[in-house]
Amino acid sequence: MAVNDGLSRLVARAQPRHRTTTEFVEATLREAILTGVIAPGTPLRQEELAETFGVSRMPVREALRQLEARALAEFHPHRGAVVAEISAADGADIGAIRMALEPMALRLSLPSLTAADLDQAEELIAEMDGEADPGRMGELNRRFHMTLYARAGRPRLLALTEQHLLAADRYLRFQFAALGYRPRSQDEHRALLAACRAGNADTACRLVTEHVGQAAEQLTAFLEGREAG
Amino acid sequence: MAVNDGLSRLVARAQPRHRTTTEFVEATLREAILTGVIAPGTPLRQEELAETFGVSRMPVREALRQLEARALAEFHPHRGAVVAEISAADGADIGAIRMALEPMALRLSLPSLTAADLDQAEELIAEMDGEADPGRMGELNRRFHMTLYARAGRPRLLALTEQHLLAADRYLRFQFAALGYRPRSQDEHRALLAACRAGNADTACRLVTEHVGQAAEQLTAFLEGREAG
DNA sequence: TGGTGATAGATTGGATCCAATATCCTGGCA
DNA sequence: TGCCAGGATATTGGATCCAATCTATCACCA
Numbered sequence: 001m002a003v004n005d006g007l008s009r010l011v012a013r014a015q016p017r018h019r020t021t022t023e024f025v026e027a028t029l030r031e032a033i034l035t036g037v038i039a040p041g042t043p044l045r046q047e048e049l050a051e052t053f054g055v056s057r058m059p060v061r062e063a064l065r066q067l068e069a070r071a072l073a074e075f076h077p078h079r080g081a082v083v084a085e086i087s088a089a090d091g092a093d094i095g096a097i098r099m100a101l102e103p104m105a106l107r108l109s110l111p112s113l114t115a116a117d118l119d120q121a122e123e124l125i126a127e128m129d130g131e132a133d134p135g136r137m138g139e140l141n142r143r144f145h146m147t148l149y150a151r152a153g154r155p156r157l158l159a160l161t162e163q164h165l166l167a168a169d170r171y172l173r174f175q176f177a178a179l180g181y182r183p184r185s186q187d188e189h190r191a192l193l194a195a196c197r198a199g200n201a202d203t204a205c206r207l208v209t210e211h212v213g214q215a216a217e218q219l220t221a222f223l224e225g226r227e228a229g
Numbered sequence: 230m231a232v233n234d235g236l237s238r239l240v241a242r243a244q245p246r247h248r249t250t251t252e253f254v255e256a257t258l259r260e261a262i263l264t265g266v267i268a269p270g271t272p273l274r275q276e277e278l279a280e281t282f283g284v285s286r287m288p289v290r291e292a293l294r295q296l297e298a299r300a301l302a303e304f305h306p307h308r309g310a311v312v313a314e315i316s317a318a319d320g321a322d323i324g325a326i327r328m329a330l331e332p333m334a335l336r337l338s339l340p341s342l343t344a345a346d347l348d349q350a351e352e353l354i355a356e357m358d359g360e361a362d363p364g365r366m367g368e369l370n371r372r373f374h375m376t377l378y379a380r381a382g383r384p385r386l387l388a389l390t391e392q393h394l395l396a397a398d399r400y401l402r403f404q405f406a407a408l409g410y411r412p413r414s415q416d417e418h419r420a421l422l423a424a425c426r427a428g429n430a431d432t433a434c435r436l437v438t439e440h441v442g443q444a445a446e447q448l449t450a451f452l453e454g455r456e457a458g
Numbered sequence: 459t460g461g462t463g464a465t466a467g468a469t470t471g472g473a474t475c476c477a478a479t480a481t482c483c484t485g486g487c488a
Numbered sequence: 489t490g491c492c493a494g495g496a497t498a499t500t501g502g503a504t505c506c507a508a509t510c511t512a513t514c515a516c517c518a
Contacts, residue, residue, distance in 0.1 A: 019306040020501065022294075046470070056503045061471090065251075065291045069298030071385065077248040078470055078509050093385035096333055100386075104329035156300070156322035157329075160389075249471065275500070285473045290501090307479045307500055 006037040011053055021055050026063035028053070033072050033083050034166050035135060036173045044073060044081040070163070086171055088223035094167050095216025101161045102212055103205040105149035110201050112151035118197055121147045125189050134176040138169040141184055148196060148208075168215070175222050185211070235266040240282055250284050255292035257282070262301050262312050263395050264364060265402045273302060273310040299392070315400055317452035323396050324445025330390045331441055332434040334378035339430050341380035347426055350376045354418050363405040367398040370413055377425060377437075397444070404451050414440070 010032050018024040029049070032038045044064060046057045053060065064081045067073040073081045124144040131137045142165050149158060176182070188211045195204035239261050247253040258278070261267045273293060275286045282289065293310045296302040302310045353373040360366045371394045381387060405411070417440045424433035 022501080023306075047468095057470090058502055058504090062291060062294045062501095065294045066298045069295045077252075079511090080470065090385065093383045096337065096381075096383050096386050097330070097389060100329040100333035101326070104325055108325065152325075154322045154325050156319065157325050160326060251471080286500090287472055287474090291471095308481085309500065 004038065007032050008052055010037055021053075021059040022062045025049075025053055025055065025059050026066050029063055029067060030070070030072060033067070034170050036170065036177075038083050040083050040085045042083045044083060046080070071167075086174060086223070088220050088227055091168075091171050091223050092216065092220045094164055094171070095212065095219065097164050098161075098168060098212045098216065099209055101157065101164065102145065102149070103209050105152045105154070105157055105161050106196075106208050107201055107205055108152035108154060108157075109149045110151075110196060110199065110204060112153070113148070113196060114151075117147055117150065118193065121193050121196070125186060125193065128184060128186060128189070132181070134173060134181050137181075137184065138172060142166070142169065144189060148192070168219075171219055171223070172215075175219055178226065179222065185214070188214075233267065236261050237281055239266055250282075250288040251291045254278075254282055254284065254288050255295050258292055258296060259299070259301060262296070263399050265399065265406075267312050269312050269314045271312045273312060275309070300396075315403060315452070317449050317456055320397075320400050320452050321445060321449045323393055323400070324441065324448065326393050327390075327397060327441045328438055328445065330386065330393065331374065331378070332438050334381045334383070334386055334390050335425075335437050336430055336434055337381035337383060337386075338378045339380075339425060339428065339433060341382070342377070342425060343380075346376055346379065347422065350422050350425070354415060354422065357413060357415060357418070361410070363402060363410050366410075366413065367401060371395070371398065373418060377421070397448075400448055400452075401444075404448055407455065408451065414443070417443075 007028075010028055014024070014028050018027065029038075029044075038044075046060050046064070049060045050057045064073055064075070068075045068081065072084050074084055075081050121144055124140050124147065128137060128140045128144070131140060142162070145165060146158070146162055149161060152158060188207065192204060192207045192211060195207055236257075239257055243253070243257050247256060258267075258273075267273075275289050275293070278289045279286045293302055293304070297304045297310065301313050303313055304310050350373055353369050353376065357366060357369045357373070360369060371391070374394060375387070375391055378387060378390060417436065421433060421436045421440060424436055
C-alpha cells in the first residue's frame, strides 16, 4: 500500500516527461504536498515512496532533499522526513512575505503590462466568478496574480512570489476544508485590475498589499482558533 | 587535485560537527560558493568533490540538490552542476527582493527591539569603521542588518532575508575584487539606527529601502559595465 | 508495580556497482 | 578541406548493498 491512494493516482496520471527520475519524483511529490493530497505531518518513508513511484530509493532521497530546501518537508536525521506542518505562525510568516514581495513585483511589472495581459487578467476574474472547486479556484487566483506580475522582468523575484502563492494556497485548502468554501473577494480583484488599467501604481500596490494582508489575517485567525480548540 | 586549494583548506578547517555527512558537505560547499572560494561557472564534479571531502559521491549528490534548490548551483541533466553564474540581471533581481523583504522585516521587528539590540547594532557599526577586510566587512554588515530585523518573530521571512543578504554579498565581493575595496556607507547605517532608536518606523523603512536600493544600483551599474566591456 | 536497560526490528545514511547519456575525437567522404 | 557519422571516454543517474542509528518492546530489578 502506498502513502495513500491519492498519491498513487497522481503518480499514475503524471506524465514522466521529465528528463530525470529525480525531477519527476520531486515535481509529483511537490504537487501532492501543495494540493493537500499528502497531509501535513505525514511521514515520507523512502521505501514506500520508491515503491509507489516504481523506482529505487535514490531518486526519492534526492527529491526529498530538494523539498526540504523549499520548506515543504522537514528532515530529522536518521528518523526520516515528514510533510511540513502547518501552523498559524507559519501562515502569518507566508502572509508577511507575500505582502512584501507582491507589491514590489506589481510595481516593476505594471509599466510593461500589455492590453492583452490586462484582458487575460479580466478573463481570469470572470472564470473565478463561476468556479466552485476550491482547487481550481486557487489556480485561477494564482494565475490572476502572476499575470499582473509577469512583466516585472525579474525571474528570481517572480519564482519566489509564485512559490509563496502556492504555499498560501496550501493553507487555504485547509481553511476551505474546515469552514467550507468561500469565494474569493472578487471586488478586490476588480478594484486591483482597474487600478492597473489606469496605470496607477501607488493605488494598485496599496490594493494588493491590503488584499494579501486581509487574506492572511483571515487565515491566521482561523488557524489560531483551530490551534486553541 | 581538488576543485581548488581554497576548497581543500575550507574542508580541512571545517569542523564536521554536523549530524550527517550530507549536511557537512552542503554547509561547506555553500560557504565556499558564497564567499567566492569557488568561482561562478566552476563545474562541480561529483567524484572530485567526493575526494576533496573524503566521502563517497552520494552525500555530494544530495548536497548539490539542495544547493540547486537555493539557486547556488545550476543543474544540467547528465552534464553535471556548475556554480551559479553572476549577472547584472540577477544582481538587480536580488536587489529587488531585498528592497521588498527588508523593510517588511524591519517594520515587524522595530516595536520589539530592545536597548541591547540597538547597542549591539551600534557596536557593529563601530567595528565596521575600522575594518579593512571585505569578507569580514560583509559579515559585519549582514549582522548589523539582521540584528535590526531579529525581533520580527517571522523565522521564514528572516531566513529568506538572510539568504538574499548572503547572495548580495557574493556579488559585492566581485565588485570589490574589480574596483578595489570601498567602505560601506556608514552614514546611512547611522541614520538608520537613529531612526530605529527614535522608534520612527516609517523613516526607518524608507531609509533601509533607499540604502538597499542604492547598493543594488551601484552593483548593477558595475556589473553592466563589466558585461558590456 | 513502575522504571530502566538490553535487544530486535525498522529505517535511514553512506558506499559501491551498473546503466544511460553527453562530449569529444577521429576517420571517412563529399 | 570541411563536414558528418560513429565510436571511445568521461561523467552523471539509478540500483543495490552494507553500516549506523533510532524506536519500540520486553525482561528484569528495585
